[in-house]
Amino acid sequence: xxxxxxxxxxxxxxxxxxxxxxxxxxxxxxxxxxxxxxxxxxxxxxxxxxxxxxxxxxxxxxxxxxxxxxxxxxxxxxxxxxxxxxxxxxxxxxxxxxxxxxxxxxxxxxxxxxxxxxxxxxxxxxxxxxxxxxxxxxxxxxxxxxxxxxxxxxxxxxxxxxxxxxxxxxxxxxxxxxxxxxxxxxxxxxxxxxxxxxxxxxxxxxxxxxxxxxxxxxxxxxxxxxxxxxxxxxxxxxxxxxxxxxxxxxxxxxxxxxxxxxxxxxxxxxxxxxxxxxxxxxxxxxxxxxxxxxxxxxxxxxxxxxxxxxxxxxxxxxxxxxxxxxxxxxxxxxxxxxxxxxxxxxxxxxxxxxxxxxxxxxxxxxxxxxxxxxxxxxxxxxxxxxxxxxxxxxxxxxxxxxxxxxxxxxxxx
Numbered sequence: 001x002x003x004x005x006x007x008x009x010x011x012x013x014x015x016x017x018x019x020x021x022x023x024x025x026x027x028x029x030x031x032x033x034x035x036x037x038x039x040x041x042x043x044x045x046x047x048x049x050x051x052x053x054x055x056x057x058x059x060x061x062x063x064x065x066x067x068x069x070x071x072x073x074x075x076x077x078x079x080x081x082x083x084x085x086x087x088x089x090x091x092x093x094x095x096x097x098x099x100x101x102x103x104x105x106x107x108x109x110x111x112x113x114x115x116x117x118x119x120x121x122x123x124x125x126x127x128x129x130x131x132x133x134x135x136x137x138x139x140x141x142x143x144x145x146x147x148x149x150x151x152x153x154x155x156x157x158x159x160x161x162x163x164x165x166x167x168x169x170x171x172x173x174x175x176x177x178x179x180x181x182x183x184x185x186x187x188x189x190x191x192x193x194x195x196x197x198x199x200x201x202x203x204x205x206x207x208x209x210x211x212x213x214x215x216x217x218x219x220x221x222x223x224x225x226x227x228x229x230x231x232x233x234x235x236x237x238x239x240x241x242x243x244x245x246x247x248x249x250x251x252x253x254x255x256x257x258x259x260x261x262x263x264x265x266x267x268x269x270x271x272x273x274x275x276x277x278x279x280x281x282x283x284x285x286x287x288x289x290x291x292x293x294x295x296x297x298x299x300x301x302x303x304x305x306x307x308x309x310x311x312x313x314x315x316x317x318x319x320x321x322x323x324x325x326x327x328x329x330x331x332x333x334x335x336x337x338x339x340x341x342x343x344x345x346x347x348x349x350x351x352x353x354x355x356x357x358x359x360x361x362x363x364x365x366x367x368x369x370x371x372x373x374x375x376x377x378x379x380x381x382x383x384x385x386x387x388x389x390x391x392x393x394x395x396x397x398x399x400x401x402x403x404x405x406x407x408x409x410x411x412x413x
Contacts, residue, residue: 033315034109035080035287036339040071043106045099052154054147057120057140064151067095068166069102069112076109078169080290081159083206084114085152087179087213089124090144098178108283111168113159117151117184120144127183127239130195130217145194148184149201156188156204172290174208176282179238179268182214186247189226190216198222208289210282213268215243218250227257227289231278233266259285280341287339288312298338298347299409300366302374315339319349319410321390329353329385332410342370349410353385360385360392364408374406388412 032039045067052064082105086097095114102112120140128137130145156173163170177185187194189209193201197219209228213236228251232244244260251258261281263274270278291313298314317336324330335348346369351362367373384391391409 033337033339033344034076035290036108036283036315036344038107039109040074040107042072043103044070044072045102046070051115051158052151054118054151056118057143057147062118064116064118064154065095066113066115066155067099067102069106069110069114071106071109074109074167077167078172078292079109079111079167080172080286081111081113081166081168081174082286083152083156083159083173083175084112085117085148085175085177085181085184086114087177087181088119089126090141090148090180091119091122091124093119093180098176098181101176104279110286111166113155115152115155117148118144127215127243129243130220142195145183145187146201148180149187149194152184153188153201153204156206160204169292171207172292173206174210174286174290175206176210176212177214178212179214182211183216183239184214185209186211186214186216186228187220189228190220190222191225192216192220192222194220196220208286210285212270212278213239215239215247218246221247221250221254221256223254223256225251225254225256227259227285229259229261229282229285231261231263231281233263233268233270233274235265235267238268257289277341280343284312284339284341287315291315296334296336297409297411298336298349299407300338300347300364301407302366303405303407312339314347315344317347319412321388321410321412322352323387324353327387329387329390332390338369340369343368345369349408351390353390360390364406374404 047067048065049068050063051066054062054064056062084098084101086093086095095116098114102114105112125138125141130137130142159166159168159173160170175185175188186209188206191201191205193199206226208226211228212231230244230248232241234241248258248260263270266274295313296319298319314336315338317334319332319334321329322331331352333350338345338347346367348365351360353360363377365375389411393405393407395405
């Protein structure tokens with residue numbers, strides 16, 4: 001079943017059918033960072049925007065519609081966008097299911113577009129491998145995924161086509177899916193057809209994908225996929241955790257940016273605490289991968305005790321490099337604020353290397369972001385430098401003799 005190309009020229013993604021206003025308090029400490037903190041207290045919701053037409057499984061014509069969430073009074077251009085894809089086993093559900101996520105993203109400065117797509121007749125379908133040699137599938141599943149991916153891809157194409165009107169950066173579009181919507185999102189991120197073994201699909205590209213309780217067939221994975229954040233529970237009986245572990249490992253082997261957030265003991269759904277942890281990771285992930293080209297990339301990984309990882313592009317600030325000759329960095333300095341899964345961290349780097357000797361000296365400071373403050377000298381360790389990147393590691397003990405290791409890496413985008 002094929003979705004029609006476009007509606008008539010007089011109907012665009014900005015057609016206003018119903019507009020609602022929703023308000024809420026701004027709760028951000030200090031100076032808020034767009035896309036990381038809540039920076040808007042009012043969101044405009046434009047409902048039932050038609051973006052395409054299609055024919056359902058039983059031959060019924062249908063108009064595909066979306067709800068658009070935007071921060072009110074936002075003067076920014078080239079805003080980041082997230083397309084929201086609901087779950088429901090490809091049989092039930094609607095764009096309104098992700099209204100809370102649309103509000104949350106818009107209050108942080110995103111344009112969020114929650115879409116409907118074609119569904120099949122109940123009952124709901126459970127996950128299975130789509131590969132020919134895999135366990136037997138509900139025969140409707142590959143076609144249902146393909147239809148959903150085609151429809152959501154149509155919406156992405158319309159957004160990109162109307163990027164100027166929507167004030168959206170066409171190169172900063174992510175897709176976020178729940179369950180069946182997560183499966184759809186991952187196929188869009190990989191640009192492949194379900195059950196094809198990696199055959200390319202004619203769908204618009206996206207720059208990132210967030211999957212909550214979704215997976216794809218490992219055989220359909222390809223190199224060059226968009227960065228993906230996989231969020232999954234170990235006790236999921238609908239989409240088994242083992243399937244997600246496999247595609248995560250496969251993605252890394254292919255050289256893709258794949259990140260896995262595991263909720264131990266969770267099933268096909270998360271409780272309040274797991275949902276909050278997920279939200280923080282999603283915010284940090286999207287801020288990392290949707291940063292515009294030209295930003296400095298900073299990665300600081302702390303291990304030991306209760307600390308976690310800080311990784312991403314600086315949301316605010318600048319890192320400077322000192323060249324010591326062709327192909328070599330001899331100094332790195334600067335500071336900025338960085339989104340982490342626990343909040344916003346401040347990073348300050350002032351290090352130098354000895355010319356022609358792989359040794360660094362200086363200091364790296366990390367504070368905030370849910371991490372204990374670290375201010376450590378860097379003298380030597382596993383270090384290296386090049387024209388576009390400087391990195392190294394150092395280890396130390398805290399006052400309670402807890403071992404910590406800091407791996408730091410800075411590169412120019």
